[in-house]
Amino acid sequence: MPRIVQLLASPVHRYVGRPADGPAPAPPGELVSEIHVRAGLGIVGDRYFAKPAHRDASVTVIAQESLPPGVDLSQVRRNILTTGIAVDGLVGSVLILDSGHGPVSLRVRRPANPCAWMDATIGPGAWRALRGRGGVRCVPLTDGVLRVGPVEVRISREVTGERRSHPL
Template sequence: MHIRQIFVSPGHNYFGHHGQPAGSEPTVAVEAIQCVAGRGIEGDRFFDFKADYKGQITFFAWEDYEAIKREFSLATLSAGAFRRNVLVAGLPLAELEGRRFVMQGVEFEGTGEAKPCYWMNQAVAAGAEEWLRGRGGLRARITRSGMLRTGPAEFAFSPASSAAPARV
């Protein structure tokens, strides 16, 4: 598998903005992030958001990013528009829900789909929210700290992993 891009944002553009205009916080592409167990990504808007938060980090599939660009004829669409942290290629994200896995020495617990919201129709294109249902990415908790970098990445299921559903 391959980590194609990594993004962080210091503030919320959509979360907590229902009924208001979207925020204008930048989504910044970076080469590496410090993942902190139980807390999130240093420098990201959800760092220390709340105890045991299920969305300490989010993953989005490169294959779905490429497909939505084709579907909506958006050749120049930035992957940052989706507000997901890590864009990965060659990893079936839906299979990681409820499982612990290790990537570049950092351990995660997949907690569920990063469900698209109505803001995607504004940030991407009309109809994007519906198109993204079932392929919005993966939300996860960070269970072992470490640095995650763009580039080729070793992946393995954690010995502590189970096929049981994630905690809700």
């Protein structure tokens, strides 16, 4: 059964400078049990919320299956950690998640490519290992709330001008 494993809404950008220097300390409370998503703006309280440069990539999603055991969102700096959803293959689709408070639609715009910081936060070789499995960058299409726990998943794909939706 698909699940939302973890959620992150961090008000600060911790990866500044050189990876060898390590990330800035995490602010308290960046891992949360629920997030509030706003259409076209992102996650309320997150560092990319309503930032014009990040409007088409304000929410990031990664599959737990892509990560080594014990690695969490504070290390990869994605917003939503799922299990049971192959998110890396969804570019161009709309990912619809419902954790019990109504559906939240996310247009999957592009891959969230890993960077050299992954070697510093996860361990040597992580940057290379996460290529093609670093998650996806999305723009929220609807307002809503997502919570940690079981999640209903639908994926909508446009096929020759028409939209088709199917559950995961």
